[in-house]
Amino acid sequence: MQGLTAAEVAERVAAGQVNDVPVRSSRSIKEIVRGNLFTRINAIVGVLFVIILAVGPVQDALFGGVILANTLIGVIQEVRAKRTLDQLAIVGESRPTVRRDGVAAPVTAEQLVLDDIVELGPGDKIAVDGTLVETADLEVDESLLTGEADPVVKQPGDPVMSGSFVVAGSGAFAATRVGRDAYAAQLAEEASKFTLISSELRGGINTILKFVTYAIIPAGIALIISQLTVGKDDMPEAIRRMVAGLVPMVPEGLVLLTSVAFAVGVVRLGKKRCLVQELPAIEGLARVDVVCLDKTGTLTETAMDVSEIRALDPDAPAEAVLGVLGSADERPNSSMQAIIDAYPAPDGWTVCDSSPFSSARRWSGATLKPPGPDGETATWLLGAPDALLPAGHPVLEQVDERGALGLRVLLLVRSTGTLREALDRPLTEAEGVTPAALVIIEQRIRKEAPATLRYFADQGVAAKVISGDNALSVGAVARGLDFPGAEHPVDARTLPEDPEELADIAERNSVFGRVGPQQKRALVQALQSRGHTVAMTGDGVNDVLALKDSDIGVAMGDGSPATRSVAQLVLLDNNFSVLPSVVAEGRRVIGNIERVANLFLTKTVYSVLLAILVVVAQVPYPFLPRHLTLIGSLSIGIPAFFLALAPNAERARTGFVKRVLRFALPGGLLAAAATFGSYLSARGTYDGNLEAETSAATLTLFLVALWALAIIARPYTWWRIGLVLTMAASFGVVLVVPFLQEFFQLELVGVRAPWVAVGFAAVAGLLLEAAWAVLRRRTAAGDKADDDMRARSEQ
Missing domain, CATH: 2.70.150.10 (Calcium-transporting ATPase, cytoplasmic transduction domain A)
Structure with a gap:
C-alpha cells in the first residue's frame, strides 16, 4: 500500500x-469574550447599573466599572493562558x-x-x-x-x-x-478544551452565587418599599438607597479572581513546560493525598544501558540473536532500544516470523534463520524471565539476585515450537524452552526524583510505586531513593482479586512489582475506595487504564500518544520535578481563593443583615452606592487581587463553602451590628443630617472591614502589612481632601460621633479576633484528626 x-x-x-x-487546548477568542461578559454576576450588576444611571449621579454608578473590569481582566488573563496552552499543545x-x-x-x-x-x-x-x-x-x-x-x-x-x-x-x-x-x-x-468547571472551588462559588441570586429579588422589593415609606415617596432617592443595599450583596470579584488565579497558574506552569489539558487539574493535584508512580520513565529515565550478557547456553549465539531481534522491532521500547544500541544486527540472518512486545504477555519474539546453508531455523523469545519460565526454575534465582540490586533483567530463550504456538498458550506451560542468556540492563535514576519524593513526604502525600518490572528490582530502585516501604516489595501476581482485601494491601504497602495494566487500574480504584484522592503518573500503554481512572493523570511528554491523550497534565520535558510546582500552584489557587472568599462573603452577609435591619427599623438606608463602592474597593476588591496571586503553601482541604461561612457569618454579623449601632447613634447626635450620619456609619464599616482584611492577610510579610496600611491611608485621603469629600459625600462632623464610630468598630474588631482564634483552633484540631486518621490507615 x-x-x-x-x-x-x-x-x-x-x-x-x-x-x-x-484538537484545541483552549476556548476560542469569541468564546472567551462571551464567557467572561455574559455571566450571572455581570447580569445582576448590569441591571442595577442601568437602574442607577436613570436616577442618580455618576458617583453612584461607579460599581458599574466592575462589569468592565471583570470582563477585561478575565479576557486578558484567559487569552494569555490560551496562547501558552496552544503553544504547548503543538509541542505535545x-x-x-x-x-x-x-x-x-x-x-x-x-x-x-x-x-x-x-x-x-x-x-x-x-x-x-x-x-x-x-x-x-x-x-x-x-x-x-x-x-x-x-x-x-x-x-x-x-x-x-x-x-x-x-x-x-x-x-x-x-x-x-x-x-x-x-x-x-x-x-x-x-x-481537550480548556475548562473552568468541575472543581470544588468553582462548584462552591456557584452554590454561593445561586443563593445570592435567590435572595436579591425579595431583598430589593423589601428595600424599595421601606425607602419609599421613610423617604416620603422620593422615588429616585429610594432607588439609590435600594441599589446601595443590593450591590454589596453580590460577591462580584470572587468569580473574576478565581478565573484569574487559575489562568495565571496555567501560564506559570506553561513556563515550566507543563501542559495543563484540563484546568481543574491544577486544583486537583493540590488535593491529592496519594500519588502512584510508575518506575520506568518516572523514577528512572527512559534511556537504559546494557551492562552485561550472562550466557546460560554456551552454544547459543546470544549477541547475534539480540541484534536481529532489535532490528526486527519497528517500535522498540526502552529496553529493546538499549539492546539495539549495544548490539547492531549482524548480516545474513533472515526473519521468518516476528511478534512485537506486548505488555499483557510481557515478551517479544521472532523465528530466525542464521546465515549459511546449514543454519537451523529457530524461534527466539525475549522478555520477563517469570513469563518465560515456570515458577521455581533455577534461572529465576539468578534473576532475583540481580533484580535485588536494582537491575532490570530480561531472558533470551530458544523454543522448539513455532512462534504461533508460543502466542497461543502461556510459555511457562510449554516444553522445549531453553534459557540462552540473561540480559542485564542498568536503569538511570532521575536526579530530581529524591528531592521530589521528599517534597511529597513533607507535604503528607503518600507515594506508591506501581511498576510492571520485577518486584525485587523495583524494591531495589526504591531503596536507592530511601522510599518508605521499599524493604517489602509486593509481587502483584500474589494480589487478591477481592476489592476489600486489595484495598487493605494497597494502603499498607508502598512498592508493587509485576503489576499488569488491569492490576494498576484495580490498585488505583482500591485506594479511591478508601477515600483517597489519587494521582497516577506514567508514560507507557500499560499505564493508560490507571491514568484514565485516577483523579489526576500525569503523563510524560515522550510517553505514548495514548497516555498523553487521557492525562490531565503532560510534563513535556519529562521533568518529574515539575510536580511540586503543580502542587504549589494548586495550593496557591485554593488557599488564596478561600482567603479572599472570606472577605467577599463577609460583605455579602453584612449587606443582607443591614438590609434586614433597615427594613425592620424603618430608617433610611445608611449608604449610597458610592460609599459601598469605596469601602468594597479599599477593603476587599484591590487587596483581594494581590492576595489571590500571592504565594500560599497551605495544604488543600475539602469543605470550601463550610469553612468560608465559618468566618463570613460572624464577621458579617459583627460588621452589620457595629455599623447599624454607629448609624443609630449618629442619628441621635446629628438629628436628620443624613450626610453626617452616613459618614459615621461609613467610618465604622470601613474600619471593621479593614480589621477583617488584616486578619485574612496573615501571616504578615512586608508587602501584606504595606497593603493593609495603603488601603487605610487611601481612605484617610478621601476623608481629608475636599474634592474627594464632596465626590463621595463624606464628611466627619464634630468629635463625639466619629469617636463613637471608632469605638463600635474597635469592639467589633476585638470580637472578630476572638471568633478567628476559635476558628483557627477548630481548623487545627480538624487537621490533626485528619493526619492521625491518615497515619493509622497507613499503619
Whole structure:
C-alpha cells in the first residue's frame, strides 16, 4: 500500500475531505469574550447599573466599572493562558505516520485526509476511523470508547475507531471517516478544551452565587418599599438607597479572581513546560493525598544501558540473536532500544516470523534463520524471565539476585515450537524452552526524583510505586531513593482479586512489582475506595487504564500518544520535578481563593443583615452606592487581587463553602451590628443630617472591614502589612481632601460621633479576633484528626 499521491491529497483537501476537527487546548477568542461578559454576576450588576444611571449621579454608578473590569481582566488573563496552552499543545500533540507517494512521514492529525494510509505501532492513538489493510499481531484497546478493557486482536478488513489505541503489534489502516464524521471526534474535542468547571472551588462559588441570586429579588422589593415609606415617596432617592443595599450583596470579584488565579497558574506552569489539558487539574493535584508512580520513565529515565550478557547456553549465539531481534522491532521500547544500541544486527540472518512486545504477555519474539546453508531455523523469545519460565526454575534465582540490586533483567530463550504456538498458550506451560542468556540492563535514576519524593513526604502525600518490572528490582530502585516501604516489595501476581482485601494491601504497602495494566487500574480504584484522592503518573500503554481512572493523570511528554491523550497534565520535558510546582500552584489557587472568599462573603452577609435591619427599623438606608463602592474597593476588591496571586503553601482541604461561612457569618454579623449601632447613634447626635450620619456609619464599616482584611492577610510579610496600611491611608485621603469629600459625600462632623464610630468598630474588631482564634483552633484540631486518621490507615 503506497498511499495517496500528492495530487490525490490536494483533491481531497479541496473537497473538504480533511480531518478538520481542531484538537484545541483552549476556548476560542469569541468564546472567551462571551464567557467572561455574559455571566450571572455581570447580569445582576448590569441591571442595577442601568437602574442607577436613570436616577442618580455618576458617583453612584461607579460599581458599574466592575462589569468592565471583570470582563477585561478575565479576557486578558484567559487569552494569555490560551496562547501558552496552544503553544504547548503543538509541542505535545501526537503526529500520526502516513504513507503518501510510497513514503511514510509524520503529519498532524488535522492534515489527515480521506483514504490516507495511516501506520500503527504500540502506543499509537488512532486519530480517525478506518479499515485495516495490514496487521502484524495487532491488538487494539477500545476501552476509552466501549468500556471493554480486554485488547481486541485485529485482522485486515476489521474496522478501527478513533479514540482507541494500539497496545501491541503493528499495522496500517485506510481512513474511512475523518473530521466530525469520525466516531470520537466530538468527544475528543470537548475533552481537550480548556475548562473552568468541575472543581470544588468553582462548584462552591456557584452554590454561593445561586443563593445570592435567590435572595436579591425579595431583598430589593423589601428595600424599595421601606425607602419609599421613610423617604416620603422620593422615588429616585429610594432607588439609590435600594441599589446601595443590593450591590454589596453580590460577591462580584470572587468569580473574576478565581478565573484569574487559575489562568495565571496555567501560564506559570506553561513556563515550566507543563501542559495543563484540563484546568481543574491544577486544583486537583493540590488535593491529592496519594500519588502512584510508575518506575520506568518516572523514577528512572527512559534511556537504559546494557551492562552485561550472562550466557546460560554456551552454544547459543546470544549477541547475534539480540541484534536481529532489535532490528526486527519497528517500535522498540526502552529496553529493546538499549539492546539495539549495544548490539547492531549482524548480516545474513533472515526473519521468518516476528511478534512485537506486548505488555499483557510481557515478551517479544521472532523465528530466525542464521546465515549459511546449514543454519537451523529457530524461534527466539525475549522478555520477563517469570513469563518465560515456570515458577521455581533455577534461572529465576539468578534473576532475583540481580533484580535485588536494582537491575532490570530480561531472558533470551530458544523454543522448539513455532512462534504461533508460543502466542497461543502461556510459555511457562510449554516444553522445549531453553534459557540462552540473561540480559542485564542498568536503569538511570532521575536526579530530581529524591528531592521530589521528599517534597511529597513533607507535604503528607503518600507515594506508591506501581511498576510492571520485577518486584525485587523495583524494591531495589526504591531503596536507592530511601522510599518508605521499599524493604517489602509486593509481587502483584500474589494480589487478591477481592476489592476489600486489595484495598487493605494497597494502603499498607508502598512498592508493587509485576503489576499488569488491569492490576494498576484495580490498585488505583482500591485506594479511591478508601477515600483517597489519587494521582497516577506514567508514560507507557500499560499505564493508560490507571491514568484514565485516577483523579489526576500525569503523563510524560515522550510517553505514548495514548497516555498523553487521557492525562490531565503532560510534563513535556519529562521533568518529574515539575510536580511540586503543580502542587504549589494548586495550593496557591485554593488557599488564596478561600482567603479572599472570606472577605467577599463577609460583605455579602453584612449587606443582607443591614438590609434586614433597615427594613425592620424603618430608617433610611445608611449608604449610597458610592460609599459601598469605596469601602468594597479599599477593603476587599484591590487587596483581594494581590492576595489571590500571592504565594500560599497551605495544604488543600475539602469543605470550601463550610469553612468560608465559618468566618463570613460572624464577621458579617459583627460588621452589620457595629455599623447599624454607629448609624443609630449618629442619628441621635446629628438629628436628620443624613450626610453626617452616613459618614459615621461609613467610618465604622470601613474600619471593621479593614480589621477583617488584616486578619485574612496573615501571616504578615512586608508587602501584606504595606497593603493593609495603603488601603487605610487611601481612605484617610478621601476623608481629608475636599474634592474627594464632596465626590463621595463624606464628611466627619464634630468629635463625639466619629469617636463613637471608632469605638463600635474597635469592639467589633476585638470580637472578630476572638471568633478567628476559635476558628483557627477548630481548623487545627480538624487537621490533626485528619493526619492521625491518615497515619493509622497507613499503619
